Each structure stands twice: as structure tokens, then as C-alpha cells.
Amino acid sequence: MIAKVVHGWRAGGLLAYLFGPGVADEHRNPRVVATWDGRDAGWQPARRGAGEHDLELGSLIRALQAPAVAAGLPLRAPKDAGRGYVWHCSVRLAESDRVLQDTEWASIARELLHDAGVAIRGDRGGPRWVAIRHAEDHIHIAAVLVRQDTSRRFWPRHDYPKLRASAQRIEARLGLRATAPAAKVAAKRPHRGELAKAERESRRPAREVLRAAARRAALRSTSVVEFEQALQREGLLVMIRRGPSGDALGYAVALPPDLLAAGEPVFYSGSKLAPDLSMPRLQQRWDAQPRGPLSRVAASTAARRVGRIADALGAGHGDFAAAGQGLCDVLTAMSAVADVGDRYRFSAAADQIRAATSTQLRLQGGGELTQLARRLLLVRRLQSDGEQAGVELTLALARLALVVAERHRRRPHARAAIESAARIIRSLEPSARSAQARVAISRERARSQTR
Numbered sequence: 001m002i003a004k005v006v007h008g009w010r011a012g013g014l015l016a017y018l019f020g021p022g023v024a025d026e027h028r029n030p031r032v033v034a035t036w037d038g039r040d041a042g043w044q045p046a047r048r049g050a051g052e053h054d055l056e057l058g059s060l061i062r063a064l065q066a067p068a069v070a071a072g073l074p075l076r077a078p079k080d081a082g083r084g085y086v087w088h089c090s091v092r093l094a095e096s097d098r099v100l101q102d103t104e105w106a107s108i109a110r111e112l113l114h115d116a117g118v119a120i121r122g123d124r125g126g127p128r129w130v131a132i133r134h135a136e137d138h139i140h141i142a143a144v145l146v147r148q149d150t151s152r153r154f155w156p157r158h159d160y161p162k163l164r165a166s167a168q169r170i171e172a173r174l175g176l177r178a179t180a181p182a183a184k185v186a187a188k189r190p191h192r193g194e195l196a197k198a199e200r201e202s203r204r205p206a207r208e209v210l211r212a213a214a215r216r217a218a219l220r221s222t223s224v225v226e227f228e229q230a231l232q233r234e235g236l237l238v239m240i241r242r243g244p245s246g247d248a249l250g251y252a253v254a255l256p257p258d259l260l261a262a263g264e265p266v267f268y269s270g271s272k273l274a275p276d277l278s279m280p281r282l283q284q285r286w287d288a289q290p291r292g293p294l295s296r297v298a299a300s301t302a303a304r305r306v307g308r309i310a311d312a313l314g315a316g317h318g319d320f321a322a323a324g325q326g327l328c329d330v331l332t333a334m335s336a337v338a339d340v341g342d343r344y345r346f347s348a349a350a351d352q353i354r355a356a357t358s359t360q361l362r363l364q365g366g367g368e369l370t371q372l373a374r375r376l377l378l379v380r381r382l383q384s385d386g387e388q389a390g391v392e393l394t395l396a397l398a399r400l401a402l403v404v405a406e407r408h409r410r411r412p413h414a415r416a417a418i419e420s421a422a423r424i425i426r427s428l429e430p431s432a433r434s435a436q437a438r439v440a441i442s443r444e445r446a447r448s449q450t451r
Contacts, residue, residue, distance in 0.1 A: 009084035030134035034106035067146035092138035094177035115166035125149025178417025303392035326369020333376040356417035
């Protein structure tokens with residue numbers, strides 16, 4: 001769950017935008033889910049036309065900005081005004097999260113406002129605010145930072161970090177995808193413009209595609225040259241930035257279909273994809289990685305090794321931080337070699353665990369599991385010794401995720417996030433069985449043709 005805050009001066013303009021069609025007609029069924037006085041949906045603007053955006057907003061706008069009017073504050077930004085008193089917080093879930101009900105969003109809005117120090121529960125003289133929903137995965141909270149009882153303007157202290165901490169508590173309680181603490185270690189989410197562009201072009205946001213491809217390429221590589229070649233094999237455009245000495249200082253990647261209005265590709269630097277994908281971090285990891293040739297690994301062998309590591313970790317032996325890193329690497333490898341329809345979910349599970357364990361991730365990787373992941377990447381599809389091998393590997397990964405989650409029992413939000421990722425992995429078992437069945441059928445057909 002990501003909460004972002006901006007300040008402004010025009011409460012009416014903000015409400016008109018939130019109840020309107022949006023930049024690309026993406027606002028659907030805009031509705032009030034919570035308000036300062038508990039009337040909630042009772043403040044839903046009345047229809048004045050046939051369209052879903054033909055709403056009478058006057059009453060709600062006047063009520064929301066009434067404390068500002070009583071305080072004599074301008075309703076538009078004056079010259080050199082600085083930060084405005086209209087507090088606008090957008091709260092968005094991860095793509096893999098379940099769809100929440102309006103009542104759940106209402107509870108989330110009140111909790112965030114209380115924890116951020118904007119609207120304290122039981123404070124009847126506090127500010128007026130409204131939470132509006134016009135999409136499945138996010139809401140907007142608009143608050144006027146003027147007290148109703150004294151007409152005094154106020155500023156919440158440290159609201160940004162407080163919102164981050166509150167979001168993590170909500171994630172843990174509701175079983176949502178965990179996000180990293182406010183320490184600038186989380187992978188950046190696509191911006192609103194990127195999401196709208198991806199929706200128009202019926203594809204995933206470029207930032208997410210590039211991040212997943214860069215992770216696979218980094219796992220396949222032990223040097224900058226190998227990394228560049230791996231990115232090119234992923235079909236990406238690559239630029240390596242070098243210093244006067246010729247040493248690689250950074251890189252940027254682009255999706256060929258993702259273009260600016262002028263027709264030029266949109267490049268993203270590695271650090272803009274994720275902190276651990278910056279060139280210095282990748283080079284540190286490659287330097288610590290064992291060298292030498294790798295051989296393919298069968299799914300049955302991989303399943304046994306993952307199971308052995310899970311058993312040892314469950315018994316209190318082994319490095320659980322390395323196991324978490326290695327688990328992310330194996331899931332990244334699975335996102336390249338598993339059944340095509342399941343690859344994104346393996347990648348999503350890896351991202352979820354990585355975000356929850358970001359403060360413990362190691363530059364040198366996850367030891368044996370990382371090497372296992374690199375060997376998995378050498379195959380075009382999972383090599384199995386029997387029809388159950390792919391299923392066994394999927395179940396072993398889910399079990400290892402649960403063991404790693406248990407070792408985070410003192411960090412409830414991280415534990416809940418990893419358990420959620422384990423459920424995602426476990427849900428892939430039917431697909432693994434189906435894939436193995438297709439392999440068995442194709443083999444039987446091949447044998448029949450040779451008879």
C-alpha cells in the first residue's frame with residue numbers, strides 16, 4: 001500500500017477532478033466512501049444528468065471548505081503562496097492485492113488520517129475531510145487543514161513517515177502486499193502517467209516489465225558485458241554509461257514499444273527501477289558471486305534442495321536472511337522458465353518477499369539458492385525427472401516461504417507479506433500439475449508416432 005501526499009489551495013478543483021472522468025476517462029463510478037462526520041455515502045453528490053460524472057458537487061464543496069471560508073483563507077493560491085492548506089492523499093494497493101470493499105476503504109481512510117495526525121478519532125472540532133473512490137485499487141482523501149471549532153489552520157507533524165508506518169500495519173492486518181519501510185529501499189511503482197499509458201496501449205507498465213527483465217538478466221550474469229548481452233536478449237534497448245577510464249558507472253534500459261511523443265524510447269536507469277538494480281550494487285553482487293561454468297538442473301533436483309534448505313532453516317540452522325534473498329532469486333528464475341501464464345505471479349511473489357525483507361537482503365546473494373536459480377535459468381522450460389517434479393518444486397518454494405515468514409515473527413508486517421507471497425506460490429500448484437500433464441501427453445504422442 002502506497003500513500004502519497006500533495007498540498008494545494010483549491011478544494012473545489014480537487015473534488016471536481018476526483019469526481020470527473022480523469023485524464024484518460026479512467027475514473028469509473030466515483031463515489032464517497034467516508035467523511036469527517038460519519039455520514040459517508042450520505043454526502044454522495046446527486047445526479048444532474050445521465051452520465052456517471054454528471055454530479056452536483058456544490059453542496060459537498062461548500063461543506064468541505066466552510067472552515068477555510070470562516071478563517072478568511074483564499075480559495076485559490078495567492079502569489080508566492082507556498083504550501084496550501086488542502087491536504088490530498090492518494091492511497092493505492094499493489095496489482096496483486098485483492099479488491100477491497102468500500103467499507104474496508106472507509107476504515108483505512110480513518111486509520112490513516114488518525115495515525116498521520118490529520119483527523120484524530122473522537123475530535124469533533126477537527127478538520128473536514130472526504131474519501132473518494134473511483135477505481136478498484138485506490139482511493140483519494142481530501143482534507144482541509146483548518147479546525148472547525150477554532151478556524152485555525154494547522155500542519156500535521158511528520159505525516160509522511162507516519163503514513164508509511166500506518167500503511168504497513170494495515171498491510172499486515174489485511175494480508176496485503178508488503179511495502180518497504182520509509183528508507184528508500186523499495187522498488188519504485190509506476191507513476192500515474194505510466195499506468196494510464198500502459199492502459200491505453202493494453203500492456204503492463206514499462207517500469208514493471210523492465211524491472212523484471214533486469215532482475216533476470218542480473219541473475220544470469222557475472223559481469224557488465226554479460227549483463228548487457230542478457231538485457232539485449234530480453235529484447236531491450238540498452239545504454240551503458242562509462243567513465244573516462246572505461247569503467248561502467250551506470251546503465252539505462254528501454255522497451256522498444258514505449259516511446260515519447262517525439263518517437264524516442266523512454267529510458268529508465270537501473271537505480272530508478274529498484275535500488276538493488278543500480279550498477280554499483282550489481283557489480284558488488286557479481287564480485288561476490290562464485291565463478292565457473294554452470295549446468296542445467298532438473299526440477300526434481302531443485303525441489304529436493306529447496307526442501308532440504310527449508311528443513312534446516314525450520315530447525316534453526318542456516319542463514320534465514322540469505323534464504324530470503326535466495327528464495328527471491330529462485331522465484332525470479334521461475335518467472336523465466338515456468339508456464340507462461342504463471343510467470344508474472346512468480347515475479348510478483350518475489351517482489352513481495354523482496355520488499356518485506358529489503359533491510360536484510362545481502363549484496364552477495366543467497367548462496368546455494370542463488371546458484372540454483374542461475375542453473376534454473378539455463379533451461380527453456382523446467383526439466384523434470386517425472387510428472388510430479390514441477391509440482392514438487394512449486395510446493396517446496398511455498399514451504400520455504402512459510403519458513404522464512406516464521407523467522408520474521410517479530411516483524412508482523414513482513415511476516416504477513418511473506419505468508420501472502422507463499423499463498424501466491426501455493427496457488428500455482430494446479431498450473432504446475434496442468435503443465436506436467438501437457439508434457440506427459442506430448443511425450444506419449446511422440447512415442448505413438450515412433451511406433
